Amino acid sequence: MIQMTDKEFENFCRVMQENYGIDLKKKRVLIEYRMIAEVKKRGMHSFQEFLDAMVKDESKELQYTMINQLTTNYTYFCREMAHYHYIETDVLPNLDKDLNELRILVAGCSSGQECYTLLMMLEEYRLLHVLPSIAMVGCDINNAV
Template sequence: MIRLKEEEFTDIVKYMRQEYGINLEKKRVLIECRMTRVLERYGLDSFSGYLDMLHRDRSGEMAGEMVNRLTTNYTYFYREPDHFDRLQDAILPDLLEHVPSGVLDIWCAGCSTGEECYTLSMVLKEYRRSRNDACRARILATDISGEALEKAKKGVYPVKELEGLPPEWRRRYCGKTDGRTFGVEEDLKTCVRFQRRNLMEPARASEKFHIILCRNVMIYFDKSSRERLITTLEDALDKGGYLLIGHAELLTAKETRLEPVYPAVYRKKRE
């Protein structure tokens, strides 16, 4: 394994924080483990040589490769089920009462390999089934890791991942399996659009979302990046819209103008 010298470690930590908000201050060994093979592929035996190349690379390819290696993409289907139940019981009915077009815009920010946005797609289908409702949605699913997004677009997962889903959902939405892997139903994909996007960018004025899921992303950020992210998410929410964060990511009244409505769920005032 190629070891990091102190100034090389500081340089990588600074770069990842400035560019992507990710705090790697306590991840020295993780960086060494995950990056050694990348350095070897470039024929390098030190991080200094790699960092010189990275800072000179204008294509963005080396940065993209480092992000693929250093982000934590851990996710699974139906993670934090409380949110998906709450969506069906309270959030969707409330929004559909107030959104005249009946079309909901949803942003899955930090979608990783796609399990979260496909679970959401299943929830929307279940909602339509149970209520005979015409609820329609457009889901924008974004992440900074190009590699995670490629997996998400394919929508093919190890069969072990099926275990997290209710059995009838497996039957309805997880069709094709070759014994080792399964693919999510094509129908689940039609309302999802994937895009590589850095959450350190400000919100786009042309976009407003009725629901934003940004779960288990800000736990990896430092304080100032987290504040920046919260502002972006608030700006991107439509009036009356809901923000869902990870259950381990409490927002304080000081940090947000949004009102807490359920555990790890916040709403923007409608007025």
């Protein structure tokens, strides 16, 4: 049975933090549970072997596999309503009145429900206030979503 060593856990955490800004220091079970099948599927004998192969993999397939396995893809409509409230009460009233376009990047939004929530909120706001045209892009580090 393959078990994750303390050093391997630290290495996974370091790679995810340094390369993607994702803190997994409290997620040892998650890393172990989600990566064990990938390690076994490739006939590897340790988690470190996966990390070593990932560094050498010019195709980046193993890197994408790790990202897709270790990101959660948590998304839903009206998620983190305090953020939308802040945008409505503090950001929008202070927009430059001469702004022609409002460009918005919604990062870490998995399948996009947060984008739709924001657009609905902005369109409701537009009913009572002047807003410029809106361009929005949603993205996520996980290429499966």
